[in-house]
Amino acid sequence: MVATNKMKSKSTEGQAERRYAQVCMEKELDFWARCLAEPPMAPDVTEDRTCQQLAKMFENCLSRAKKTTLHCSSVLVPEKLTRKMAHEVLRLASCEPCGLRGCIFYIHLELEKGCKQLERITYDSSVVPTFELTLVFKQDGTAWPSLRDFFMGSCFAPTFRHVLKLSPGFRLVKKKLYSTSAGTVIEEC
Incomplete structure (x- = not known):
């Protein structure tokens, strides 16, 4: 049992x-x-906020350069250019040891005569830089100056400064500072 x-x-x-x-x-x-x-x-909120901050940083750089380096009355930027650049920068910074905090930005404008440096920005000065990103805005070469701009600049208002129009394309050059064998990465967007 x-x-x-x-x-x-x-x-x-x-x-x-x-x-x-x-x-x-x-x-x-x-x-x-x-x-x-x-x-x-939805995408990560902090990533989106960082992207917005980067885009704003690029816009502020262009605004400062307009007055000091470029000597023009206005800079026309394609609608989503700075946002697109910010996404690409975040993508390139994602595989770095310190991420975006270890970045030094060199911002240039490509002109017919060559490149002109607009600004050098250290994203986080408390972190030792691990890589450099050179962002190259391109001037839109397809735009012909309007007759009004031509006449205003030559005859009627000698102090009138031109309008600079940027192309939707740009170039990013990434250089690693902590590795001698890594080399340089160039991306055309």
């Missing part, structure tokens, strides 16, 4: 374990079904 009693308890224990395992598996499947049914989550 004891033997049959043990057999019953073993079989009831086995059934309980199987039911428990089945319930766990069903819960797990329900969890994954809900995860797959939910829409994908």
Whole structure:
């Protein structure tokens, strides 16, 4: 009798374990079904905020350069150029040891005569730089100056300064400072 009693308890224990395992598996499947049914989550908020800050930093650089280096009345920037540049910069900085904090930016403008340096920016001065990024804005060469600009600049208002229009394309040059074998990465966008 004891033997049959043990057999019953073993079989009831086995059934309980199987039911428990089945319930766990069903819960797990329900969890994954809900995860797959939910829409994908929005991009990381901090990454988006960093992207906005970078874009604003590039716009501020152009604004300062307009008055000091470029000597023009206005700079026309394509609609999403600075945002696109910020995304590319974040992508290039993602594989660096200190990320974006270890970056030094050199911002240039490519002119017909060559490149003109607009500004040098250290993203975080408390971190030892690990890489340099040279961002090269390109001047839009397809735009012809309007007749009004021509006449205003030559005859009627000798102090009038020209309008600079930027191209939607740009160049990024990345140089690692901590590795001699890494070399330089050049990307045309």
